[in-house]
Amino acid sequence: AQSVAQPEDQVNVAEGNPLTVKCTYSVSGNPYLFWYVQYPNRGLQFLLKYITGDNLVKGSYGFEAEFNKSQTSFHLKKPSALVSDSALYFCAVRDLSAGNMLTFGGGTRLMVKP
Amino acid sequence: DAGVIQSPRHEVTEMGQEVTLRCKPISGHDYLFWYRQTMMRGLELLIYFNNNVPIDDSGMPEDRFSAKMPNASFSTLKIQPSEPRDSAVYFCASRETGGYTEAFFGQGTRLTVV
Numbered sequence: 158a159q160s161v162a163q164p165e166d167q168v169n170v171a172e173g174n175p176l177t178v179k180c181t182y183s184v185s186g187n188p189y190l191f192w193y194v195q196y197p198n199r200g201l202q203f204l205l206k207y208i209t210g211d212n213l214v215k216g217s218y219g220f221e222a223e224f225n226k227s228q229t230s231f232h233l234k235k236p237s238a239l240v241s242d243s244a245l246y247f248c249a250v251r252d253l254s255a256g257n258m259l260t261f262g263g264g265t266r267l268m269v270k271p
Numbered sequence: 272d273a274g275v276i277q278s279p280r281h282e283v284t285e286m287g288q289e290v291t292l293r294c295k296p297i298s299g300h301d302y303l304f305w306y307r308q309t310m311m312r313g314l315e316l317l318i319y320f321n322n323n324v325p326i327d328d329s330g331m332p333e334d335r336f337s338a339k340m341p342n343a344s345f346s347t348l349k350i351q352p353s354e355p356r357d358s359a360v361y362f363c364a365s366r367e368t369g370g371y372t373e374a375f376f377g378q379g380t381r382l383t384v385v
Binding site: 193198199200201202203206208247253257258259261 | 275302304313314316319321326327362364370371373374375376377378379
């Protein structure tokens, strides 16, 4: 079975500082990994994905994520946080050998303070 | 494309009443997913369809829940009878064929059962 863990319920960072939101996964085959962001009273918006190739993936709004196979991690990063980045972030994994379902982590609330 | 469209955005109903949530996926997408989001359980996959056929409904909590997709551009999630513990935000998402494709989410229906 596939699973995703986001070990931090909340991450606090000052505006202008780098941010990291952690994600680890467990799959039996090759993972397809995704990050989504959810603003208040909105649906989830796709940020970026890792399918294959370069381990560093760049996405929307200046976010990037690094795939680390040995550590089974896919941490979300941004060099300089903005107050407007404050939102709920979800990591998700799809293992094709386990079907077409996308399994989400529990979410991490990012709070960027001025 | 206008994205995934859900209606209504908000629904307040009394316990025991029937509730129907509606979803119009993005044109050309052949996968459709229904998720439920609560504070306690996070994002849960309820059911998904491929080419209008239900593939996995193992996430549907009870027989009170049912979902249909009569054609490629419309799906419903019905709860009958509704209970207060069904109160949640229900999301519909769709995507194209291909394990590497990302899902696009609607803005959700906030259901309150009193």
